Amino acid sequence: MSYPKDELAPPPACSADPKSFEIARLWVANGAQHVVLRTDVWPDPAVWGIVLADLARHVALAYQRKDGHDLEDVLERVLAGFHTELESPIDGPAGGVAE
Secondary structure (H helix, E strand, O other): OOOOOOOOOOOHHHHHHHOOOOEEEEEEOOEEEEEEEOOOOOOOOHHHHHHHHHHHHHHHHHEEEEEEOOOHHHHHHHHHHHHHHHHOOOOOOOOOOOO
């Protein structure tokens, strides 16, 4: 499936808040994920666990609103995929750290 290369628009709240900033970007290129993260935002990496949990809820809500999926079913599928990938990764992260 082909998708346009347009950037996704920031949420409306970002336009209204002059202090808003981006913390992550995720792409698919050459059949793999490519990620840029701003890790200097929180000193405790546990906060990223909260971010991932919030993101899972946003995914579930999007599937519910788009296709009528049950929120809990979507969260269970996301969590199953998360555990599967952690236990047996398809590939490992590569790259470096930019200053």
